[in-house]
Amino acid sequence: DGKQVPKDFLHINDFDKDTIMKILNRAIEVKAMIKSGDRSFQPFKGKSMAMVFAKPSMRTRVSFETGFFLLGGHAVYLGPDDIQMGKREETRDVARVLSGYNDIIMARVFAHQDILDLAKYAPVPVINGLTDYNHPCQIMADALTMIEHIGRIENTKVVYVGDGNNIVHSWLLLAAVIPFHFVCACPKGFEPDAKTVEIARSAGSKIEITNDPKEAVKGADVVYTDVWASMGQKEEAEYRKQVFQGFMVDEALMEMAGPKAFLMHCLPAERGVEVTDGAIEAPNSIVFPQAENRMHAQNAIMLHVLGA
Ligand code: CP
Numbered sequence: 001d002g003k004q005v006p007k008d009f010l011h012i013n014d015f016d017k018d019t020i021m022k023i024l025n026r027a028i029e030v031k032a033m034i035k036s037g038d039r040s041f042q043p044f045k046g047k048s049m050a051m052v053f054a055k056p057s058m059r060t061r062v063s064f065e066t067g068f069f070l071l072g073g074h075a076v077y078l079g080p081d082d083i084q085m086g087k088r089e090e091t092r093d094v095a096r097v098l099s100g101y102n103d104i105i106m107a108r109v110f111a112h113q114d115i116l117d118l119a120k121y122a123p124v125p126v127i128n129g130l131t132d133y134n135h136p137c138q139i140m141a142d143a144l145t146m147i148e149h150i151g152r153i154e155n156t157k158v159v160y161v162g163d164g165n166n167i168v169h170s171w172l173l174l175a176a177v178i179p180f181h182f183v184c185a186c187p188k189g190f191e192p193d194a195k196t197v198e199i200a201r202s203a204g205s206k207i208e209i210t211n212d213p214k215e216a217v218k219g220a221d222v223v224y225t226d227v228w229a230s231m232g233q234k235e236e237a238e239y240r241k242q243v244f245q246g247f248m249v250d251e252a253l254m255e256m257a258g259p260k261a262f263l264m265h266c267l268p269a270e271r272g273v274e275v276t277d278g279a280i281e282a283p284n285s286i287v288f289p290q291a292e293n294r295m296h297a298q299n300a301i302m303l304h305v306l307g308a
């Protein structure tokens with residue numbers, strides 16, 4: 001639709017629907033190959049990736065490193081104490097130096113501006129591995145998981161219960177590309193960014209922001225939740241536990257959602273806080289296939305940005 005083709009993967013709505021679906025179909029294809037034990041597809045042979053983490057991670061770190069390796073490449077992990085982007089060295093310097101050694105940069109940062117700066121100054125593709133604003137790789141994995149379990153994204157009802165955070169923003173940016181019904185049930189004062197809500201609405205998706213999780217979940221295809229205090233907000237955790245009373249996803253809420261509802265969570269989960277142990281361990285919980293799909297979705301994202 002006339003959008004400029006970006007070298008980076010920073011926001012889902014930087015791409016048109018065709019491209020997003022192509023990436024997801026590629027993920028299905030390469031996943032089948034990897035799961036079959038076939039290791040003959042080595043498109044990243046001789047390539048290296050720098051992975052910059054300003055925050056902790058299990059899924060993002062391991063899925064990117066293992067995924068890049070399985071397709072022939074070598075990934076370098078740089079933890080919060082290594083680069084100290086913006087502290088020890090300016091982001092624009094980090095961008096150009098890492099681009100001299102690597103074919104691709106993946107980064108997890110605090111301020112969204114940091115990933116924009118990194119992408120602006122790096123001649124190589126930059127992949128967003130989560131910022132305070134969004135988490136596009138997570139939602140690509142979630143979309144892949146929905147295709148596998150529900151058969152589609154379009155015309156589904158996804159109900160997110162909890163904090164209107166980076167995960168919600170990425171759901172909204174997916175809704176700006178593929179039309180579906182997205183509901184965010186959050187306490188007053190914890191709504192997602194209004195501009196991002198508007199981007200999704202003006203693209204034609206039905207978006208509802210509500211404070212009533214019980215009403216919201218009715219008829220959902222997916223009930224989704226995430227921690228109430230994100231990385232960088234952990235000192236607010238106790239206060240948030242008070243404010244978020246009534247927003248825990250438990251078996252009773254899943255019952256209200258109805259028989260077709262799957263439970264999804266990007267993980268890490270705090271059982272007994274935003275979600276119960278029983279809800280996570282229930283048969284309709286797909287959180288572990290969802291986590292595994294991080295790797296497969298990202299492999300396809302890396303193939304896309306590297307033109308491989
Ligand atoms: N879901 C997710 O991004 O997990 P990590 O923080 O462990 O990478």
Ligand code: NVA
Pocket residue numbers: 130165166167226227229230231266267268
């Ligand atoms: N909203 C969470 C997601 C973790 C994957 C955070 O930013 O900490």
